[in-house]
Amino acid sequence: MTQTPSATLAEFSATLSYEMIPAAVIARCEDFLLDTFGSMLAGYPARPVKSIRDFALAMGPAQGSAQIIGSTQTTSPLFAALINGAAAHMVEQDDVHNGSVFHPAAVVFPAALAVAQETGASGRDLLTACVAGYEVGIRVGEFLGRSHYRIFHTTGTAGTIAAAVAAGRLMGLSPAQMLYAIGSAGTQAAGLWEFLRTAADSKQLHTAKAAANGLTAAWLARDGFTGAKQILEGAQGMGAGMSSDADPARLTDRLGSRWALAETSFKYHASCxxxxxxxxxxxxxxxxxxxxxxxxxxxxxxxxxxxxxxxxxxxxxxxxxxxxxxxxxxxxxxxxxxxxxxxxxxxxxxxxxxxxxxxxxxxxxxxxxxxxxxxxxxxxxxxxxxxxxxxxxxxDEPKGDPGNTLSREEIREKVRGLAQYGKSLSENQVQTGMHAIEEIGKLSRVGAIY
Amino acid sequence: MTQTPSATLAEFSATLSYEMIPAAVIARCEDFLLDTFGSMLAGYPARPVKSIRDFALAMGPAQGSAQIIGSTQTTSPLFAALINGAAAHMVEQDDVHNGSVFHPAAVVFPAALAVAQETGASGRDLLTACVAGYEVGIRVGEFLGRSHYRIFHTTGTAGTIAAAVAAGRLMGLSPAQMLYAIGSAGTQAAGLWEFLRTAADSKQLHTAKAAANGLTAAWLARDGFTGAKQILEGAQGMGAGMSSDADPARLTDRLGSRWALAETSFKYHASCxxxxxxxxxxxxxxxxxxxxxxxxxxxxxxxxxxxxxxxxxxxxxxxxxxxxxxxxxxxxxxxxxxxxxxxxxxxxxxxxxxxxxxxxxxxxxxxxxxxxxxxxxxxxxxxxxxxxxxxxxxxDEPKGDPGNTLSREEIREKVRGLAQYGKSLSENQVQTGMHAIEEIGKLSRVGAIY
Structure with missing residues (x-):
């Protein structure tokens, strides 16, 4: 029996190992994590992020296993994903994948970091999970297509799946559980562009909720909570409900040989x-x-x-x-x-x-x-x-695109500038945090980043 | 300047007072709350609800201001809304509004009870907020129409708005804040029917998340977090993205004179x-x-x-x-x-x-x-x-429809049967809880229900 696209994505992401990923893709993933650290530090003090943080502090535990990036505070993984997801996208400096018009970093890293800190995962496991999140999320964005993006904020919708996959990989979900996680993520996927017409704060809510909802989906799947098996391509799934040009062939396009993460662009200007x-x-x-x-x-x-x-x-x-x-x-x-x-x-x-x-x-x-x-x-x-x-x-290739990319030193400079803008951590904490990320592949256990 | 439909709904729900609501509508609202108490008690022990409860206990505080119905445990309002929302819809015995194909109780009461217990609201405030939630949610469901329901679970989507309105009313949001709450709710609205094809657990996730996300939207709005001003009828809003027959005129249809709550049906059989x-x-x-x-x-x-x-x-x-x-x-x-x-x-x-x-x-x-x-x-x-x-x-009117409704005694009998099925509370606790609900209009402060 031929596997459905959703099942193929679930199996790919549940079984992806560090060794299967080219070294250049791993290195680029580290680049993006470093880049995102800067975006989180810059976004941390912003009013909409503070609203979400205050909400999380009112609703969640006073401390927990996961770090609120930009501070030395901790909370439960759900709220860390929520807060860090809000912060990562705030200043519009996080990475973007052109073909899917999707910002993977803002949803993948918040969910993955929170789960990695909770489970005590290694740096390699974290990177592997994040690559899985990028690969699946980007393909979901491509699948949903241009008609979707006209109304829906793909980073909110495809992002929920990407976050679920990254979180699920770190939780060690089986392919069957991962399929449930994707199902529960897809049925929570949301985010409409309407907010932009009145400059509302929803973009932060979209990335926050995509990260948190994806984590929720993976957590529930680990507990046996089932989800739709074809939430992407099914007759009452995301493609059917939220797109008029959804193309299921895009979901599994060269999975495992084409590394979509490496096609992702850094943002050079602080704008859309x-x-x-x-x-x-x-x-x-x-x-x-x-x-x-x-x-x-x-x-x-x-x-x-x-x-x-x-x-x-x-x-x-x-x-x-x-x-x-x-x-x-x-x-x-x-x-x-x-x-x-x-x-x-x-x-x-x-x-x-x-x-x-x-x-x-x-x-x-x-x-x-x-x-x-x-x-x-x-x-x-x-x-x-x-x-x-x-x-x-x-x-032909704007600054930051793969053919006109940022060097590691340009990324460091960008992060230092973003950190300075956010002023949430000391210069020394920023430096230590950056070092921890640059060495993350060697860590046997991902800890706090500051 | 003519108000937009979204702004009209926001103003209606922010300014609705107990005195504006006919006594028969208030009484019916109490009937529905009583009925829903039974559904929550029956749903409490079910596996999907337990998964969501375990998730909430892992992510939330050990105790809080809101009750997990079916137990004497407490948690923060967010997780109470989440858990009680999952439980309320589990056994398919909660009420339904025919015209909108929407189950208001499963999303409105969990959000409203959690906020009322948090803020120390009176029983009349609780009922007023719930009526607002029914009126707005039902109209949103009617607005989204049949094309929406073919793919989307309206109780998940319109339900997020209904929960936000009920929660927002109890938080005393101004009309401007309520509009933001509706905006933040709408941009989180989700829920696809795909899950039903493989009997997955998503229906519980839909009501849980609608209640919790609606509460989140209201909470953030109180803090100044802004949302789209036309999330319902706007060019990139819910109607545009999730329906092909959305009719904005339905949003404000006889608002304040037609009481859609009173059109809502009880469920007699334990099925769809x-x-x-x-x-x-x-x-x-x-x-x-x-x-x-x-x-x-x-x-x-x-x-x-x-x-x-x-x-x-x-x-x-x-x-x-x-x-x-x-x-x-x-x-x-x-x-x-x-x-x-x-x-x-x-x-x-x-x-x-x-x-x-x-x-x-x-x-x-x-x-x-x-x-x-x-x-x-x-x-x-x-x-x-x-x-x-x-x-x-x-x-012409199935049992439970307004023209063929259940008497208060039939509802009591239904609740007792559901409570017996769930076995989560003692017979005495069930009796006390039922009494508390039947007297809720006299309570100066809504407390725990058992």
Whole structure:
């Protein structure tokens, strides 16, 4: 009997071993964990994350086996996953997989770290579980497709499955139990883009709940709690209910030979990934032609439909978080400040120069860019100068993509900058935490990170 | 400026007062609470509920301000809502609103009781909050429509909003905060029917999580955590993503004058509500013609499409829970045992006589029944006897519907039977608990129920 796609994913993730994973994929997984540590430290003090933390402290135990990253506090694994999941995505600096438009780190690492600390797993087990989470979650995102992403926040939905798989691998679930975990995760999967229209805090809730719900699903499965066996591809499953172009073949695409984790991109700018290709293309045309912001009268960004769907509703950002979804704001920062990092966004909200430049930026659907998307995120801009020239800028791989990646030292620098922004741990704690992550493959037992 | 439907619902539920609610609606709400107490007691010891309880005990505090119904144990409100939500729906005896195909009690009471015990609310406040939860949740279910119910378990999805509204009312949320609570609830809303195909435990997870997630949404909103302002009717909201026939006009249909709570039906048989009309019609034709099970060669149930969607996949039930979704099993119990209660289902799974009768039952789509549905659940059966007659049976209102309701004494008897089935509380505790609920309108402070 041929296995269903869901069963194939369950078996793959329950039986994946460290030895089966290429060394370069393991190294990249460590890179992403290090990168995510920075995102968690930067997100820790933010108001929405604090709300979720206060909720967790009211509802959960006063201490537990899992660490709240950014502090020396502990709680139960459920709430650690919840809080760290909220923090990881807060500043929009966590990694993204282009083809699935999915942020794996924000949901996989919070769930996996919490369970690893609870079970006393080794660093290698942690990394193996995280690779499983990336591989499965990315394929679920690809399966759900573009129609899903138009309305659903894939990181919330596919992310619940990814978190369940990573948590389940660390709990040593059998393939049958893993299938139940995937079933219980999929039937909890949620997250709608509607929140972005009024700059609401839901993005933090989505990653928090994906991590926590995935962990819940795995925990219940270990206890014999059963879930749907075809929650992904079944006639009343996620694909049927939440997508109109779901393609089950994507679920198992070259499983075990294609490493989707290695296709994942770092974020260089502190904004929605949909703004990055245009930001890099603008930087390039300004550099190539020696332009200053004041030389520019208009920028047309030639984008894919997904960018218009997500960013189109944001015309006048009302919060710093929303400004990261404003193509005009991001390009204004590139033009005016040559950087779109955390401090630049904080300073931009009430900056008239930024607002003026923002209103000179427009998005237009581009057939070439749209066809290449989501496999490739091409950046194309037309810049009209005050002296009447129209200049074209183009990048084929935005900074952070696998072909234009960050070096380990660039990641370290990014983490230090994010940690400084968050101010939740001392410089020494940050340094020790970074070291612990860089050495994690040698740890026989994953401990607290600070 | 005209209010959006979501804002209208938020304002209604934040400002609803006890005095605005007709006495008959309050009395019916007490009936439903009493009825649900029985369902929780019967569901308490079941394996899936125990899994969720063990998870809660591992992740939550050792004690707290809210009661785990069916025990004298306490936990934090989040986990009380989670556990009691799982228990309330376990035995398929909790109430149902026909038009929305939604089980309000299983999600509203667990969330509301947990918050009322935490905040020290009065019984009248509790009842007011629960009425708000019913009114809003039912309208959300009606809004999401039939296309939603084909794939999504409305009690999980609309239920999250209902629980948020009830919890939010008890927390004294302002209309603006309530709108955020609805937004955060809607973006967590989940639950797929896929689980039923393999008799998985997800139904318990759906009600547990709807109650707990709704409470979470309200708690966060009180703390200033924002949510989408049009999560229901917005272009990237629940209607857009999870329905193809969503009708925003249903959201505010006669809000404050039509009391949807009073349209809600009690469950008389311990099975999926979709089986009840046919069960009552079969009982009637057997009684009218003096038939015994052995006289019957075939039963054709003339049903609505929703019954086929939900029950059609269940041909040979593998678990007691799945057998409650088997039209054949339910009709076999009516024919053979004259009852389809908890003990009858437990005894039926391996009963050859039940299996034999089950295979004589078929479902056929009926235009009249389907057109009347979901406003009216008409029961129609054709019974072919061994001696060659074809007899028609019909009921226009199955037992438990508002026009054919249960008396308070019938509810008491049902609760006692359910409590006896669950065996979690002593007879004396059950009696005291029932009394506390029947007097709840006089309590200045809602306490534990046993």
């Amino acid at each position: 990934r949909h703004t990055h290709p245009a930001a890099d293309a603008l930087a390039k045309v300004m550099q190539d032609h020696g332009l200053a912001a004041a030389d520019i009268s208009r920028v047309i960004t030639h984008v894919h439909q997904g960018a218009i769907d997500v960013l189109g509703a944001v015309t006048r950002p009302e919060t710093v978080h929303q400004s990261k979804f404003s193509m005009g704001t991001v390009l204004a920062l590139i033009a005016l400040r040559q950087r779109a990092g955390m401090p630049e966004f904080d300073a931009a909200l009430n900056d008239q120069a930024v607002a003026d430049f923002r209103d000179r930026v427009a998005m237009e659907l581009d057939e070439e860019v749209d066809t290449a998307y989501p496999q490739r995120w091409i950046g194309k801009v037309s810049v009209v100068t005050l002296d009447g020239r129209t200049l074209q800028g183009r990048v | 509500r979709h089986t009840h009309p046919a069960a009552d019609a079969l009982a009637k034709v057997m009684q009218d013609h003096g038939l015994a099970a052995a006289d019957i060669s075939r039963v054709i149930t003339h049903v609505h499409q929703g019954a086929i969607d939900v029950l059609g996949a269940v041909t040979r039930p593998e678990t007691v829970h799945q057998s409650k979704f088997s039209m054949g099993t339910v009709l076999a119990l009516i024919a053979l045992r004259q009852r389809a209660g908890m003990p009858e289902f437990d005894a039926a799974l391996n009963d050859q006589a039940v299996a034999d009768f089950r295979d004589r039952v078929a479902m056929e789509l009926d235009e009249e029944v389907d057109t009347a549905y979901p406003q009216r659940w008409i029961g129609k059966v054709s019974v072919v006897t061994l001696d060659g007659r074809t007899l028609q049976g019909r009921v």
